[in-house]
Amino acid sequence: MSFEIDLAGRTALVTGAGQHIGRAIACALARAGAKVVVNDIVAERANSVVKEIEEAGGQGLAALFDVTDPQGVHSSIDSLAPDILVNNVGNTGAGNPPGQATFDTSHFVKSDPASWDALFGVNLFGVMHCTRAALPAMIERSWGRVITIISDAARVPERGMAAYAAAKAGAAGFSRALASEVGRSGVTVNCVSLGTIQSEHVQPGRNDERYRKILKPYLVPRLGQPSDPASLVVFLASGYADWITGQTYPVNGGYSPSL
Numbered sequence: 001m002s003f004e005i006d007l008a009g010r011t012a013l014v015t016g017a018g019q020h021i022g023r024a025i026a027c028a029l030a031r032a033g034a035k036v037v038v039n040d041i042v043a044e045r046a047n048s049v050v051k052e053i054e055e056a057g058g059q060g061l062a063a064l065f066d067v068t069d070p071q072g073v074h075s076s077i078d079s080l081a082p083d084i085l086v087n088n089v090g091n092t093g094a095g096n097p098p099g100q101a102t103f104d105t106s107h108f109v110k111s112d113p114a115s116w117d118a119l120f121g122v123n124l125f126g127v128m129h130c131t132r133a134a135l136p137a138m139i140e141r142s143w144g145r146v147i148t149i150i151s152d153a154a155r156v157p158e159r160g161m162a163a164y165a166a167a168k169a170g171a172a173g174f175s176r177a178l179a180s181e182v183g184r185s186g187v188t189v190n191c192v193s194l195g196t197i198q199s200e201h202v203q204p205g206r207n208d209e210r211y212r213k214i215l216k217p218y219l220v221p222r223l224g225q226p227s228d229p230a231s232l233v234v235f236l237a238s239g240y241a242d243w244i245t246g247q248t249y250p251v252n253g254g255y256s257p258s259l
């Protein structure tokens, strides 16, 4: 006997899915049977994930828009009418497209207020724009899932992260309030909060000193893999999670506990 999640017949949109965590989420949703719309602003990234999904026998489609551009968001999402929206996009810096500013990790007192806009634009307003565009069709069909990827930086004090933490905590507050408005329409709204996920920039064997320092507070002594949050997202997107809404779930190797 096996436990199966079947998302056949559902369309899922994953933002910023051209690489890393979004890519893993998109591929996992496709393996569960959903048709997956892969959003990114970098065409090669989105197209390569669509190719990967199709080569594995799934259904994928690229949607190239910037989540901070309300017009672009609406013109794509209005016609796609996804059943499942995964607000994955974030702009911490490591995977930013060429030309996009990297994350300013100076202490808040030294930060340039102009640098806050990009963090709020993607991590909070991008989430709100995409959700605003996707909700009407979900409410119309009395079923929908909004899942937003936030960061433990929003839950645990971390130096150099104040503006990013504020934007991510804003996305969590937005999700809780929204859950109260749409629960009776069959739409659930949840967040998944991540600890550090291994990438080409943070991994054992490279920057070993930095790696050991990062790992210290983790109860499970390894970094996360993109597949760790992907599994939870697939579960939250499924019918098994019908009675779960307004919550934030940490996927963080025990980095921060939660009651």
Ligand SMILES: NC(=O)c1ccc[n+]([C@@H]2O[C@H](COP(=O)([O-])OP(=O)(O)OC[C@H]3O[C@@H](n4cnc5c(N)ncnc54)[C@H](O)[C@@H]3O)[C@@H](O)[C@H]2O)c1
Pocket (backbone or CB within 6 Å): 015, 016, 017, 018, 019, 020, 021, 022, 039, 040, 041, 042, 045, 065, 066, 067, 068, 087, 088, 089, 090, 091, 092, 093, 094, 095, 096, 097, 122, 126, 149, 150, 151, 152, 194, 195, 196, 197, 198, 199
């Ligand atoms: N990587 C980590 O350790 C970590 C930890 C905690 C939380 N998170 C969160 O997880 C999510 C995914 O992180 P990641 O590390 O995979 O990110 P990443 O930087 O590797 O990938 C983000 C993708 O989004 C795309 N993108 C950037 N701006 C966009 C925009 N305006 N519109 C559309 N696409 C855009 C980029 O081209 C890129 O392909 C983010 O929300 C991030 O804040 C990541």
